[in-house]
Amino acid sequence: MLKLDRSKVTAKYQITIPREVREKIEVKPGEIVTVEAVSHDEIILKRYSGIRNPLDTLIGKVSRGTVPVTELEEKIESR
Numbered sequence: 001m002l003k004l005d006r007s008k009v010t011a012k013y014q015i016t017i018p019r020e021v022r023e024k025i026e027v028k029p030g031e032i033v034t035v036e037a038v039s040h041d042e043i044i045l046k047r048y049s050g051i052r053n054p055l056d057t058l059i060g061k062v063s064r065g066t067v068p069v070t071e072l073e074e075k076i077e078s079r
Contacts, residue, residue, distance in 0.1 A: 005018035032048035033045055033047055058075075058079070
């Protein structure tokens, strides 16, 4: 278990996730997190487990160039 680090709440109600925690959970800039109030003194911060790139999931990864619309439509219909 990690030691408890402190973070100060800024005037804009932002906090910094301590480096040790960021490295342990491998959180990256731009990721979405959820925040839940458990009690008056406790919150839970969780990585949002949504789909990172919905198009990759829908049609597969496109490696180069453009894809014709007809090919996209065929891939969508086949799923």
